[in-house]
Amino acid sequence: MKKRTSFSIFKSVVIALFLREIQTRFGTKKLGYLWGIIDPMTQIIMFSLVKSALHDRGMSGIDYPVFLATGFLTYNFFKALMNGSMSAFDANRALFSYRQVKPIDAIVSRFFVEFLVLFASITVFISFGLFFGLNISVKDFNMVILAVAWLGIFGIGIGILFAVITNFYETFGKIISFISLPLFFLSGLLYTVDSLPPIAREIILYNPIVHFIEMIHGNYFSVLNTDYVDYEYMIFWTIVPLFIGLFFYLKAEKKIIAS
Secondary structure, three states: OOOOOHHHHHHHHHHHHHHHHHHHHHHOOOOHHHHHHHHHHHHHHHHHHHHHHOOOOOOOOOOHHHHHHHHHHHHHHHHHHHHHHHHHHHHOHHHHHOOOOOHHHHHHHHHHHHHHHHHHHHHHHHHHHHHOOOOOOOOOHHHHHHHHHHHHHHHHHHHHHHHHHHHHOHHHHHHHHHHHHHHHHOOOOOOOHHHOOHHHHHHHOOOHHHHHHHHHHHHHOOOOOOOOOOHHHHHHHHHHHHHHHHHHHHHHHHHHHHO
């Protein structure tokens, strides 16, 4: 028999874990597949109604539900990658007894699951937007796709690093989960950086997620720009966590499997 390559084994394992993750996460719940779409849609509707109830005029030239959707869907993608990666080792630990299955395979499979959820959510939102007559036209489609893909790489880099740390220090995972809520309000999902006072603007730009959201908003809406996006800062926050995470993972892989 022809010996299988390492990549062939990796691909087969990731596909198997992907199907297992889909079944575990959605298949055993009532309306399971819909929850991944209902959750962001509920957020968009809720915040749109709150803004309407406050008689806020919103943003000139922008349908606010579309503004919320572009931020919420991509932020939820990042958050799911980060949180999902931290729990990936524990959820699949029994499978690590098979030498073909590596801990990092579980993280990669979850990346594809979250990408599938993001794609399905975007498809549903576009359908709703067209039905209700919202302006969903995109200023620069290629740059928006680049920003989302870049955010995915950033998310999986952070996820790998946090997964390794959480494997040995469980409290770290709880701390990250705790700060997820304030991070939601400090990532530019409900407003633009330009709308903030100078002091608040300077502080919030230390959050790398803000730069990704601003890049998406600035390239999606014709009336917005990307003046506050620092691409060098984004590259730093993408490469450094990914490099450190992979370095720690390679050093600790055997301990993760044995733990």
